Amino acid sequence: MSEGTLYDTVWNRHKVTTLPTGQDQLFIGLHLIHEVTSPQAFGMLRERDLEVAFPKLTHATVDHIVPTADQSRPYKEDAAEEMMAELEENVREAGIDFSDPTSGDQGIVHVIGPEQGLTQPGKTIVCGDSHTSTHGAFGALAFGIGTSQIRDVLATGTVAMEKQKVRKIQVDGELGEGVEAKDIILEIIRRLGTEGGVGYVYEYAGEAIENLGMEGRMSICNMSIEGGARAGYVNPDETTYEWLEQTDYFQDNPEKFDELKPYWESIRSDEDAEYDDVVTIDANELEPVVTWGTTPGQGVGVTEPIPAPEELPEEKQDTARRAQEHMRVEPGETMEGYDIDVAFLGSCTNARLPDLRRAAEIIDGRQVDDDVRALVVPGSQRVQHTAEEEGLKDTFEEAGFEWRNAGCSMCLGMNEDQLEGDEASASSSNRNFVGRQGSKDGRTVLMNPQMVAAAAVTGEVTDVRELKEVTTA
Amino acid sequence: MSREDEHREASERASGRTPASSDAEVREIRTDGGDDVEIPEVDYVSGSGIPIRGNDIDTDQIIPARFMKVVTFDGLGEFAFFDLRFDDDDNQKDHPMNEERFQGSSVMVVNSNFGCGSSREHAPQALMRWGIDAIIGESFAEIFAGNCLALGIPTVTADSETIQDLQAWVDENPDAEIDIDVEAEEVTYGEQTIDVTVDEAQRKALVDGVWDTTALMKSNAGEVRKKAQELPYVDDAAIPEAE
Numbered sequence: 239m240s241e242g243t244l245y246d247t248v249w250n251r252h253k254v255t256t257l258p259t260g261q262d263q264l265f266i267g268l269h270l271i272h273e274v275t276s277p278q279a280f281g282m283l284r285e286r287d288l289e290v291a292f293p294k295l296t297h298a299t300v301d302h303i304v305p306t307a308d309q310s311r312p313y314k315e316d317a318a319e320e321m322m323a324e325l326e327e328n329v330r331e332a333g334i335d336f337s338d339p340t341s342g343d344q345g346i347v348h349v350i351g352p353e354q355g356l357t358q359p360g361k362t363i364v365c366g367d368s369h370t371s372t373h374g375a376f377g378a379l380a381f382g383i384g385t386s387q388i389r390d391v392l393a394t395g396t397v398a399m400e401k402q403k404v405r406k407i408q409v410d411g412e413l414g415e416g417v418e419a420k421d422i423i424l425e426i427i428r429r430l431g432t433e434g435g436v437g438y439v440y441e442y443a444g445e446a447i448e449n450l451g452m453e454g455r456m457s458i459c460n461m462s463i464e465g466g467a468r469a470g471y472v473n474p475d476e477t478t479y480e481w482l483e484q485t486d487y488f489q490d491n492p493e494k495f496d497e498l499k500p501y502w503e504s505i506r507s508d509e510d511a512e513y514d515d516v517v518t519i520d521a522n523e524l525e526p527v528v529t530w531g532t533t534p535g536q537g538v539g540v541t542e543p544i545p546a547p548e549e550l551p552e553e554k555q556d557t558a559r560r561a562q563e564h565m566r567v568e569p570g571e572t573m574e575g576y577d578i579d580v581a582f583l584g585s586c587t588n589a590r591l592p593d594l595r596r597a598a599e600i601i602d603g604r605q606v607d608d609d610v611r612a613l614v615v616p617g618s619q620r621v622q623h624t625a626e627e628e629g630l631k632d633t634f635e636e637a638g639f640e641w642r643n644a645g646c647s648m649c650l651g652m653n654e655d656q657l658e659g660d661e662a663s664a665s666s667s668n669r670n671f672v673g674r675q676g677s678k679d680g681r682t683v684l685m686n687p688q689m690v691a692a693a694a695v696t697g698e699v700t701d702v703r704e705l706k707e708v709t710t711a
Numbered sequence: 712m713s714r715e716d717e718h719r720e721a722s723e724r725a726s727g728r729t730p731a732s733s734d735a736e737v738r739e740i741r742t743d744g745g746d747d748v749e750i751p752e753v754d755y756v757s758g759s760g761i762p763i764r765g766n767d768i769d770t771d772q773i774i775p776a777r778f779m780k781v782v783t784f785d786g787l788g789e790f791a792f793f794d795l796r797f798d799d800d801d802n803q804k805d806h807p808m809n810e811e812r813f814q815g816s817s818v819m820v821v822n823s824n825f826g827c828g829s830s831r832e833h834a835p836q837a838l839m840r841w842g843i844d845a846i847i848g849e850s851f852a853e854i855f856a857g858n859c860l861a862l863g864i865p866t867v868t869a870d871s872e873t874i875q876d877l878q879a880w881v882d883e884n885p886d887a888e889i890d891i892d893v894e895a896e897e898v899t900y901g902e903q904t905i906d907v908t909v910d911e912a913q914r915k916a917l918v919d920g921v922w923d924t925t926a927l928m929k930s931n932a933g934e935v936r937k938k939a940q941e942l943p944y945v946d947d948a949a950i951p952e953a954e
Contacts (some may be wrong), residue, residue: 251942254934259916263928265938267945275831277782286925291932292939294949303780317780324782358944368830368854382854384832385784386861386923394928395935400912432767433824436853466827468853501943533767533827553823553871557766650829652776671771671828678775678794 240404242511244473245439247504248379252362254396261398267361268378269296269391270347271334273303273325274652275366279388280328290332292395297356298329299337301346302652306615306642309339318653332392345618345644348372348460348586352452353620355485359474359502364391369586369668371462374471375455376478377505379439381469402468403514405438409446411522416703418596419454420461420588420666420686422446424527424537425519427465431554432535435467438514441507442472446521452481453590460587461668464534473506528573528699529670529684531561536670537684540701543570564672565681573699576683578664580657581606581694582675583639583687584615585649585667593666593687594625598633600691600705606638607697613640613655615647639694651676664693752920753863756845757890758817760881760900761807763792768821769828770855774837776829787833788840808841812885820878821848823871826855835859845891847898847907849874860913863922865893867907877905894918 240246254263269292276298283289290296303318313319329336337343337350344350348369351357359377364370366388373380383397391397409422427434440462447455455472462470472478479499482488488495525539536558538544546569547558562569567576583589583597594614606612614634616622622644625631631641648655649667656676657663663675663682670682683699692702778790796806803809819838825848826834835858838846845865856866869877880900881889890899891907893914898907909917916922928935932953939950 252938254938255931257924257927258919258921259912259924261912261916261924263931263935265935265942267942274779278784278832281783288925288929291935292949292951295945302776315780321780321782361944366830366832368828370830382830384830384835384854384858384861386832386858390925390928393925394932395939396928396931398924398928400910432827433850433852436824436850463828463854466824466852498944533769535767553766560765650771650776652780669769669771669828671769673775673794674771676777 240512240514242508243404243441243513244377244471244505244507245379245404245441248360248362249401251360257398259398261400263396264362264399265396266364266391267295268351268356268363270351270363270365270370271296271298271388272347272365272367273300273321275385276388277321277324277328278385279366279392282386282389283392288393290334290392293333295395296332296334296392297337297351298325298334299344299347299350300325300339302646302650304339304344304645305653306645306647306655309643315654339619342619342623345620346586346589346646348456349590349617349621352376352456352481353485353618355482355487358482358498359478360505364397368463369460371468371470372456372460372586374459374462374469375452377471377474377502379469379471382463403438404441405435405467405515405517406441406443406513408516408518409442409444409521410518411446411520412449413446413521413524416526416688416701416706417524418686418688419450419457421524421527422519422521423458423461424529424534424684425524427461427535428527428537429519430465430517432464432533433466435462435465438467440465440467440470441513442470447472448475451592452477453592456590457587461534464668474502526686526689526702528689529682530565530567530573531558532564532670532672533557533561534668534670534684536561538573540574540689540699541572543572545569573683574701576699577662578610578683578693578698579661580663581610581612581690582615582648582663582665582667583613583690584617584647586617586646587668588666588687589615589617589621591621591624594621594630597687597691598630600688600702601637601639601695602633604637604695606694610694610697612638612694613642613648615642615655616644618644648675650674664690664699666690750920750923751863753865753917753922754894755890755892756818756865757888758844759815759886760818760820760877760889761813761816762820762878762881763807764822764878766823767827768825770826770831770834771828773826773834774831779831779833784833784836784840787837788842791837791841815842816885817842817844818889818891819843819846820874820881821846822874823849825851827852830854830858832858832861835862835864839864847874847877847891856910856913860916860922863917865891865909865913865917867891867893867896867898867909869898869905869907873905
């Protein structure tokens with residue numbers, strides 16, 4: 239068992255008691271809720287005549303179903319309007335703060351928590367959303383829960399859990415041009431597998447991680463779940479504290495910053511912490527990674543050949559065969575040149591300001607290919623607002639991108655933004671499952687935001703490093 | 712009217728908070744208001760099997776996101792594995808859940824990393840409402856297994872070869888019973904009994920009938936308050952007065 243890690247420390251600090259099942263009852267410091275997975279939980283509370291135990295430790299936003307084009311109420315789609323209305327009523331009844339679209343603070347739940355300073359080191363954070371692992375970037379213990387557990391957290395402020403093992407993923411070296419945090423995590427999932435992290439929490443460490451800004455760390459922690467790990471985290475450091483200091487919470491309560499910093503320092507993993515497993519990755523060797531299949535683990539360097547199913551471990555062969563049939567790719571070829579119909583720049587993985595800035599640099603002075611439908615969906619209203627002020631909106635629109643309002647959008651196709659028929663998308667999101675982007679025949683190629691920009695321009699999967707050479711030549 | 716349209720209608724009905732449900736009988740948690748919740752013990756599950764083959768079957772396949780635009784779980788049963796069961800014109804595709812011989816099955820037999828991806832409880836809810844009471848597989852994604860436990864659905868595991876043998880047996884014996892002894896960690900089918908693994912906490916929770924943890928954890932409210940007061944980041948104003 240691990241000892242002396244951030245995970246151990248934060249767990250122990252939040253453990254209320256051990257339940258008769260052997261699970262621990264953990265206190266939850268921040269409960270984020272959204273419109274899709276919470277209404278049934280509020281319904282269960284009503285059935286049992288229970289109230290929300292800690293409304294002030296609960297925060298709501300709307301992201302999954304919110305339209306990103308016309309947001310006037312009532313929403314055009316009845317089901318979306320109904321879900322929004324239900325959430326509004328639930329938060330009003332319980333007295334829960336709600337970053338709704340009229341507030342200017344709305345956005346994807348995993349973008350707004352960090353923006354507002356709700357996400358802090360050493361907190362336990364849950365949300366009915368598997369990408370809650372994102373908040374681990376701040377040294378929080380953050381994980382996704384199901385609706386029955388949402389009921390538990392609403393009613394008791396706690397959750398029942400078993401402690402997991404800790405795997406340290408040490409990423410040494412430096413990232414090359416065109417290679418990003420997204421490529422690190424896609425590489426980790428490719429190597430360790432989509433179920434490699436089951437039973438583990440991932441601690442991301444090493445020079446390449448420390449050199450990332452908070453946004454990059456969030457992209458990595460975000461996709462921990464794609465590797466089977468329910469939570470992932472980075473130890474807090476000066477980069478973390480600089481971010482926190484600028485957030486609403488600490489701007490409004492500056493004394494809290496000095497008060498809490500010793501706590502944040504105290505939870506960092508010890509130098510001699512014990513891990514259940516350690517994996518090392520060399521960032522110098524990485525190139526932009528793209529997926530060729532229908533799980534996030536089916537990735538390949540952009541210049542590398544797509545593997546033949548029979549080269550893979552036996553248990554992966556069948557899935558690979560079906561994936562290659564769905565995606566219509568051939569083993570031995572590279573993904574370069576794969577035709578793209580849609581370019582989607584968005585999601586809780588890669589729709590923060592630096593993601594949009596890097597993509598805009600590629601787009602600047604270029605045009606979206608005639609056969610490509612391209613859209614930018616900022617992760618939050620604040621990202622959107624700042625990007626507009628910086629002129630990024632103009633850059634994208636002049637190139638032929640649609641500039642949308644904040645939400646989850648085409649990452650999971652719960653609003654109007656969906657793939658049609660067998661369209662192929664170059665997507666900065668996190669899942670390439672069959673049907674994920676709204677069409678069961680749709681094809682998703684996951685990649686970093688610069689690569690999405692490159693694909694939008696050329697109409698096919700493109701090594702962004704080559705486009706960059708053209709620019710600088 | 713297509714199935715999807717029917718669903719939309721059902722969802723509209725649900726908005727009145729009085730949904731009409733055509734679901735299979737689900738494991739009812741009886742509530743008498745307050746904390747008096749009766750939670751059944753799930754030490755033994757038995758029923759005929761249905762094999763769902765393939766590794767990494769994600770929750771988007773189990774319940775596509777477009778069916779989640781609802782505020783209750785009622786009615787999700789008929790949309791389980793929808794895109795694998797129906798084509799664009801609502802014609803049935805080849806899928807075990809469409810086969811006559813597996814109607815009425817309640818023990819699903821799956822392969823590895825079943826239920827990966829999204830945390831949506833809609834996935835096990837849809838399976839439960841289709842009629843599934845227990846799942847036997849090579850391995851399960853963590854959040855999915857946790858969601859199943861919260862519904863009293865055991866997720867028991869065995870090695871790849873054992874599972875494939877069981878899937879083959881179910882194909883040949885679609886009406887025969889599979890008996891899962893959760894406490895003894897044994898599955899009996901036909902003439903044989905195999906050892907399976909049930910996660911320790913899951914086993915205790917199911918067998919002792921404490922898988923619905925709300926009331927149990929609420930009974931520790933005093934200690935929870937104390938914990939909140941101890942943690943440096945919890946503002947005093949966020950801790951409600953004791954009841």
